[in-house]
Amino acid sequence: MSDKPIGVFDSGLGGLTVVRELFGTMPGENIVYLGDSARVPYGIKSLETVRKFAMEDAKFLLQFDPKVLVVACNTASAAAIDTLTKISPVPVVDVIRPSSQAAIDATDRPIGVIATEATVRSGAYQTAVAKLDPSREILAVACPLLVPIVEEGRPTDDPIVTHVLCDYLRDLQRMRPGALILGCTHYPLLEKAIGKLMGPETQLISSGAAAAVEVKKIVAQSGTANGDTKTGTLCCYTTDNPERFAELGQRFGGRKISSVKHVGTDELENLQQNT
Amino acid sequence: MSDKPIGVFDSGLGGLTVVRELFGTMPGENIVYLGDSARVPYGIKSLETVRKFAMEDAKFLLQFDPKVLVVACNTASAAAIDTLTKISPVPVVDVIRPSSQAAIDATDRPIGVIATEATVRSGAYQTAVAKLDPSREILAVACPLLVPIVEEGRPTDDPIVTHVLCDYLRDLQRMRPGALILGCTHYPLLEKAIGKLMGPETQLISSGAAAAVEVKKIVAQSGTANGDTKTGTLCCYTTDNPERFAELGQRFGGRKISSVKHVGTDELENLQQNT
Numbered sequence: 405m406s407d408k409p410i411g412v413f414d415s416g417l418g419g420l421t422v423v424r425e426l427f428g429t430m431p432g433e434n435i436v437y438l439g440d441s442a443r444v445p446y447g448i449k450s451l452e453t454v455r456k457f458a459m460e461d462a463k464f465l466l467q468f469d470p471k472v473l474v475v476a477c478n479t480a481s482a483a484a485i486d487t488l489t490k491i492s493p494v495p496v497v498d499v500i501r502p503s504s505q506a507a508i509d510a511t512d513r514p515i516g517v518i519a520t521e522a523t524v525r526s527g528a529y530q531t532a533v534a535k536l537d538p539s540r541e542i543l544a545v546a547c548p549l550l551v552p553i554v555e556e557g558r559p560t561d562d563p564i565v566t567h568v569l570c571d572y573l574r575d576l577q578r579m580r581p582g583a584l585i586l587g588c589t590h591y592p593l594l595e596k597a598i599g600k601l602m603g604p605e606t607q608l609i610s611s612g613a614a615a616a617v618e619v620k621k622i623v624a625q626s627g628t629a630n631g632d633t634k635t636g637t638l639c640c641y642t643t644d645n646p647e648r649f650a651e652l653g654q655r656f657g658g659r660k661i662s663s664v665k666h667v668g669t670d671e672l673e674n675l676q677q678n679t
Numbered sequence: 680m681s682d683k684p685i686g687v688f689d690s691g692l693g694g695l696t697v698v699r700e701l702f703g704t705m706p707g708e709n710i711v712y713l714g715d716s717a718r719v720p721y722g723i724k725s726l727e728t729v730r731k732f733a734m735e736d737a738k739f740l741l742q743f744d745p746k747v748l749v750v751a752c753n754t755a756s757a758a759a760i761d762t763l764t765k766i767s768p769v770p771v772v773d774v775i776r777p778s779s780q781a782a783i784d785a786t787d788r789p790i791g792v793i794a795t796e797a798t799v800r801s802g803a804y805q806t807a808v809a810k811l812d813p814s815r816e817i818l819a820v821a822c823p824l825l826v827p828i829v830e831e832g833r834p835t836d837d838p839i840v841t842h843v844l845c846d847y848l849r850d851l852q853r854m855r856p857g858a859l860i861l862g863c864t865h866y867p868l869l870e871k872a873i874g875k876l877m878g879p880e881t882q883l884i885s886s887g888a889a890a891a892v893e894v895k896k897i898v899a900q901s902g903t904a905n906g907d908t909k910t911g912t913l914c915c916y917t918t919d920n921p922e923r924f925a926e927l928g929q930r931f932g933g934r935k936i937s938s939v940k941h942v943g944t945d946e947l948e949n950l951q952q953n954t
Contacts, residue, residue, distance in 0.1 A: 442732075443718045449920075452920065548827055549824065564842055568839055670952060
């Protein structure tokens with residue numbers, strides 16, 4: 405038993421969908437979350453820049469002596485998982501490998517992925533799936549407008565949302581994949597609309613849900629679970645405005661966010677320089 | 680006469696549309712440009728964060744001993760123009776006041792503004808127009824999807840572009856403004872589509888063009904023009920990947936970008952801390 409927190413970071417609010425999954429499977433765990441909202445999004449930036457930011461985010465969370473570190477951001481996972489695993493004294497769970505495994509377990513048919521431009525460009529999903537099943541057909545499609553659409557708060561039945569989704573999903577609809585990985589933490593908020601367009605033959609895999617299962621396994625194996633009879637706490641940090649984070653974050657996390665503190669990007673950069 | 684550069688900064692590539700206007704009116708001037716692509720966009724962030732980034736960007740450019748400092752980003756202008764004017768030893772030109780003046784000069788009818796969420800939230804255009812003409816009706820509409828749409832490179836006649844523009848411009852079409860300020864450096868790339876929807880009675884005001892006229896006036900008044908017989912140089916810095924900046928920047932700047940160097944966000948943060 406350990407009340408040490410689970411450290412979770414993301415480029416902004418999106419990772420709160422992963423926090424929701426973590427609390428869903430492990431309601432007793434305490435979570436420290438860092439959302440780098442001042443430098444969001446990561447998905448349109450170069451992998452080198454994302455790697456640098458991810459290292460800073462991880463080093464910030466390691467100060468809280470977490471039992472596990474969760475890279476909730478798909479782009480950060482794609483850019484930095486190897487580097488993070490090397491520097492971290494605790495297990496690091498990304499969102500790409502677990503969801504690739506979940507997709508392979510879910511179907512024998514081809515696998516689809518929708519993700520940010522940087523994640524698709526990195527080839528991380530393609531590599532992860534090929535490692536698990538070299539013969540599996542996979543198609544990854546970059547969907548740059550989905551993050552801003554979710555952040556704008558458009559209802560999922562808004563005609564613009566449907567129009568944009570139809571545009572991005574066209575090739576995937578033709579491919580008729582057995583599973584479609586929602587390879588960005590923002591996309592679960594569009595799950596209903598995506599499911600409608602892909603049809604019942606395609607199972608949607610949320611990368612956060614798959615990561616939560618992996619975290620639970622690690623915590624159980626190491627005997628550090630905090631027990632499910634307690635109610636875990638959520639303590640958030642953001643590099644942008646805390647009030648705004650709390651206000652918008654509720655939609656992603658599915659519950660009221662009461663504790664949000666500010667941490668400056670200069671503090672993060674200093675952490676990186678001094679270690 | 681002075682071959683000192685004009686310093687221009689923006690959150691990313693968008694400010695290159697302002698550079699294009701500057702070269703259009705002053706082909707002999709040398710320009711040093713900073714695009715903060717690692718932390719782009721500014722328009723979805725809090726004004727405090729944008730102010731901090733803008734200060735760092737300005738301090739970086741002041742190292743080049745510029746004759747004028749141009750805040751090409753509307754959001755940075757909205758958040759930081761007063762602070763920047765205070766710290767800068769050289770004149771600072773923003774994009775909000777000049778385009779507000781240009782709109783008022785262009786029409787007696789109401790004025791429309793389209794801009795990022797942060798710019799609209801700041802009320803900077805509303806304040807600037809009210810200062811110049813307190814009785815003038817003004818309507819500012821936030822258009823969060825337009826920056827990612829431009830960055831994605833969709834053609835302006837793409838049905839999604841039309842659909843999104845119709846959605847954002849609905850209230851402005853009803854208002855029938857005499858002038859519509861394109862209050863974000865990305866929007867000139869959608870000028871044709873916006874013009875078609877607004878009709879010939881609405882004059883489109885590019886904030887970059889108005890700023891360029893202002894810069895020319897300042898340079899002429901101070902007798903520091905570099906002469907139009909020379910061909911000015913463009914030296915770019917970016918906080919993200921230089922190759923990517925050069926490749927994508929061409930679309931915004933309208934010409935090949937041959938000199939792009941990297942500057943880290945840590946260097947910018949250090950500048951801010953040490954001065």
